[in-house]
Each structure stands twice: as C-alpha cells, then as structure tokens.
Amino acid sequence: MSTKLFKKVLVANRGEIAVRVMRACRELGIETVAIYSDADRHAIHARYADEAHHVGAAPPAQSYLQLERIVKLAGDVGAQAIHPGYGFLSERPEFPEACAAAGIAFIGPPAEAMRAMGSKLEARALAASHGVPVTPGSEALDDPADAERMARAVGYPVIVKPSGGGGGIGMKVVEKEEDLGRAIESSRNAARAAFGDPTVYVEKYVRKPRHIEIQVIADENGSALHLGERECSIQRRHQKILEETPSPAVSPEIRARMGEAAVSAVKAAGYVNAGTVEFIFSEGDFYFLEVNARLQVEHPITEEVTGIDLVKEQIRVAAGMPLSFTQDEVRWTGHAIEMRINAEDPARRFIPNPRRITRWVAPGGPGIRLDSGFGPGSEVPPNYDSLIAKLIVHGADRAEAIARASRALREFVLIGPATTIPYHRAILESPVFRAGNLTTRFIDDHPELIEAARQFVGEPSPMDYGADPRQVAAAAAAAAVVLSARRAT
Numbered sequence: 001m002s003t004k005l006f007k008k009v010l011v012a013n014r015g016e017i018a019v020r021v022m023r024a025c026r027e028l029g030i031e032t033v034a035i036y037s038d039a040d041r042h043a044i045h046a047r048y049a050d051e052a053h054h055v056g057a058a059p060p061a062q063s064y065l066q067l068e069r070i071v072k073l074a075g076d077v078g079a080q081a082i083h084p085g086y087g088f089l090s091e092r093p094e095f096p097e098a099c100a101a102a103g104i105a106f107i108g109p110p111a112e113a114m115r116a117m118g119s120k121l122e123a124r125a126l127a128a129s130h131g132v133p134v135t136p137g138s139e140a141l142d143d144p145a146d147a148e149r150m151a152r153a154v155g156y157p158v159i160v161k162p163s164g165g166g167g168g169i170g171m172k173v174v175e176k177e178e179d180l181g182r183a184i185e186s187s188r189n190a191a192r193a194a195f196g197d198p199t200v201y202v203e204k205y206v207r208k209p210r211h212i213e214i215q216v217i218a219d220e221n222g223s224a225l226h227l228g229e230r231e232c233s234i235q236r237r238h239q240k241i242l243e244e245t246p247s248p249a250v251s252p253e254i255r256a257r258m259g260e261a262a263v264s265a266v267k268a269a270g271y272v273n274a275g276t277v278e279f280i281f282s283e284g285d286f287y288f289l290e291v292n293a294r295l296q297v298e299h300p301i302t303e304e305v306t307g308i309d310l311v312k313e314q315i316r317v318a319a320g321m322p323l324s325f326t327q328d329e330v331r332w333t334g335h336a337i338e339m340r341i342n343a344e345d346p347a348r349r350f351i352p353n354p355r356r357i358t359r360w361v362a363p364g365g366p367g368i369r370l371d372s373g374f375g376p377g378s379e380v381p382p383n384y385d386s387l388i389a390k391l392i393v394h395g396a397d398r399a400e401a402i403a404r405a406s407r408a409l410r411e412f413v414l415i416g417p418a419t420t421i422p423y424h425r426a427i428l429e430s431p432v433f434r435a436g437n438l439t440t441r442f443i444d445d446h447p448e449l450i451e452a453a454r455q456f457v458g459e460p461s462p463m464d465y466g467a468d469p470r471q472v473a474a475a476a477a478a479a480a481v482v483l484s485a486r487r488a489t
Contacts, residue, residue: 041054161187212233213278357417359464
C-alpha cells in the first residue's frame with residue numbers, strides 16, 4: 001500500500017463523529033465526502049464536508065446501513081478510503097471486505113481481526129490463550145444441564161451473555177438456579193432478534209465492578225501500543241454516559257499491567273488500527289470483557305491527556321504509515337472528563353426526547369472542547385442514537401476537571417429537547433462521585449441524583465440571552481394566522 005495520505009475520504013456516518021473525522025481530514029489536507037439520509041438532509045455534517053450525497057430514507061436500514069450503496073458511492077466520487085466512525089457498519093467485517101474488493105482503503109481493523117474479536121466467546125478464548133485474565137465462565141450453551149453445572153461451579157450470581165453484539169442487549173443477571181433456564185431463553189431470543197445469532201454463554205457475575213477500558217492502536221508493521229485507561233463505570237442500561245481518564249482506581253503499576261494485557265489481546269488477533277479492550281475491575285483485579293474494533297465515543301479524553309490525535313493516527317495507519325510515536329513517548333498529563341449530552345429525560349428513565357433545538361450556545365473558556373453535529377435550529381431526529389454532543393474538559397488534576405465540567409455545564413445553553421445536562425450537574429456535585437467511589441451500578445444505586453438534577457432544570461445559563469427576536473416575531477405571526485383562520489370558520 002502507498003505510504004502517502006489519501007486525497008479524498010468518505011465518512012460513512014453522521015452527527016458528531018462524522019464532523020470529528022472531517023475536522024481531522026481538513027487539517028491533513030484531505031477532501032471529505034458526507035452521506036446523509038432524508039432526516040439529515042440539512043445536518044451539519046452534510047454541510048461541513050466538501051461534498052455530500054443522499055443515501056436513502058431516514059431508517060438506518062435504508063440509508064446508513066446500505067453497505068453496497070455506500071461503497072459504490074465512494075468509488076463513484078473517487079474516494080480512496082472510507083472511515084466508518086462508530087455504530088452502524090463500523091464493526092461488520094463485510095465492510096472492510098467490500099472496500100478491499102472495490103480497491104478502497106478501510107480506516108479501521110481488517111475483517112479477520114473483527115471476526116476474531118466480534119464473538120465474545122472467541123475473543124475470551126483468544127485472550128485467555130495469551131495470558132489475559134478472564135472471568136470464570138462457560139463455552140456456548142446448548143444443554144440446560146451443562147449451564148446449571150457451570151453456574152454451580154463458578155457460583156451464583158452469574159450473568160448470561162449473548163456472544164455477538166453489545167450495548168448490554170440480552171444480558172441477564174441470575175441470582176438463583178431456578179431462574180437460569182428462563183434467563184437463557186430470554187437472552188437467546190434477544191440475541192437472535194438483535195444480532196441474528198442466538199449463541200449465549202454464562203460467566204461469573206461480579207456484583208459491583210468498575211468498567212475500565214484501554215485504548216490501543218496498531219500499525220501494519222507489527223507495532224501495537226496502548227494509550228492508557230478510561231473509567232467508564234457510570235452507565236445507564238449498560239451504556240456509558242460519563243467517562244474520565246485517568247481512573248481514580250488505577251495506579252501506574254495497574255495501568256502498565258492492563259496495557260500489556262490489552263496489547264497482548266489485540267496482537268493475538270492480528271489487529272491493526274485503533275481499538276479498545278474493555279475490562280471489568282474489582283478490588284485490584286481485572287478481567288477481559290471484550291474488544292471494540294473501532295474508534296470509541298469517548299476517545300477525546302484520551303486525546304486530551306496524551307496530546308495524540310487518534311483519528312489522524314487512524315488515517316495514517318490505514319495509508320500504510322507507521323505510528324508516529326512509540327510506547328515510551330506516551331505521556332499522560334492532567335485529567336479529562338467526557339459527558340454525553342443526550343436528548344433524554346433522566347427523570348423518565350432516560351427516555352429519548354428528540355425535538356428541535358431552539359437555542360444553543362456552546363460553553364467555552366480554558367480546557368473546554370465540544371464535539372457535536374448539532375446547533376441552533378437543528379432537528380434531533382428520532383431515528384438514531386440520542387447523542388447530541390460530547391462535552392470534554394481537561395484540567396491539571398481531577399478536582400480542576402470536575403470544577404471545569406461544572407462550570408461548562410452551567411454555561412451550556414441547549415433549549416428544546418430534554419437533555420442529560422442537569423443530571424450531569426448532579427453527578428458532579430455528588431460526594432460519592434467526587435470521592436471516586438464508582439461502580440457500574442452507580443446510577444441504580446443513587447436514585448437521589450434524579451431529585452438533585454431537578455434543581456438545575458430550567459435554571460437559566462448566564463450565556464443565554466433569550467430567544468432570537470426574529471423567532472419570537474415569526475412564532476407570533478404564525479399564531480396570529482392560525483387564530484384568524486379559526487375565527488373565520
């Protein structure tokens with residue numbers, strides 16, 4: 001492969017990650033191609049790119065999941081590479097295979113590595129064979145009696161997990177043996193519906209672990225490095241909403257051990273490009289969970305503390321270039337926190353609340369970064385993930401990062417949909433969070449955060465100057481027309 005950078009890259013995604021990739025391309029002098037659905041016709045990512053092309057209707061299956069259509073479009077417009085972002089097609093091995101068949105570079109791992117790590121069972125076995133700690137568990141379950149024997153052997157509680165997919169779909173915690181059969185059947189049905197693969201397995205359930213992940217990146221020359229850990233324990237429905245680095249619980253010695261284990265796992269799979277190795281962590285011990293064969297939503301906090309642009313490294317690696325740094329050159333400076341600003345109502349079990357954004361002022365000042373694909377007047381469509389923006393802060397230490405995050409959330413003006421902004425403010429005020437006492441059950445164990453968040457709902461930001469007078473006048477005029485029509489009838 002050529003060791004020259006690409007001239008044109010198609011970004012097969014939408015929203016903030018599409019804009020993030022396009023920004024890196026622009027800084028590298030690379031032209032970008034956006035794709036958009038009916039729902040995203042006026043979206044920022046479609047306007048940001050050098051050119052944009054319609055790929056279908058709003059449902060993802062008719063647009064952003066149209067693999068053959070996207071690859072053909074890349075060829076038609078002369079794109080030399082495709083960046084998949086995350087979600088959608090990003091972890092489907094058929095994507096890099098289709099790109100290779102079309103002579104287009106895929107900015108991500110090879111299909112073989114995706115397949116090796118795409119099955120949690122196969123990934124567990126591969127990791128264990130290379131000395132990476134894994135939680136005690138079973139192989140694929142077919143016989144209920146085998147499941148019962150394994151569960152008794154590792155001890156209750158256990159967790160039933162689908163081998164394919166992610167996002168917590170189909171996972172069932174089982175406290176006692178009489179519930180195991182129903183949990184397995186329920187998990188199989190969910191896995192079959194979501195991933196087309198009903199394979200499930202059982203492993204020991206660690207009651208209140210932390211969720212720690214290690215960022216890795218590898219090039220085609222056999223160099224594989226890690227960029228430290230991210231603490232991802234604050235989750236709702238097994239999906240993260242706040243991440244930080246470094247973890248309050250990880251010492252330099254543990255970081256080195258986890259980093260070495262993560263690198264061993266990806267080398268075993270023949271991994272190339274950026275990826276994340278996830279672990280559960282409890283009382284100083286860590287166990288392999290899975291590999292995300294793509295760029296992670298929370299990658300910016302790693303960039304903030306290391307000063308390494310992961311997207312640029314991805315592009316360089318995909319172009320055949322070696323990594324621009326060695327393991328010894330990786331340094332971690334300060335502390336970074338990312339808060340996912342979702343169009344969700346925390347008081348109603350985080351139910352999505354897609355609406356038009358009527359007012360928007362992004363926070364600023366020292367150490368503030370906002371990654372988003374939305375702005376004033378943007379429609380938040382109901383068809384996709386509820387993520388509106390990622391607010392990333394960087395401070396000299398954890399205390400400054402928390403103070404900076406609180407300040408930035410107070411400044412953020414986002415009027416229209418209900419969002420997680422008030423909830424994040426409540427988290428940051430929590431003495432438990434400030435003490436760093438985190439587990440994956442943090443949200444479930446602290447229902448008082450909902451009430452604490454209510455005090456921030458509707459609190460005006462000092463940066464909010466109110467509605468645009470032109471919008472107020474337009475709304476009043478529209479209301480007058482409606483009223484006049486009603487009177488006429």
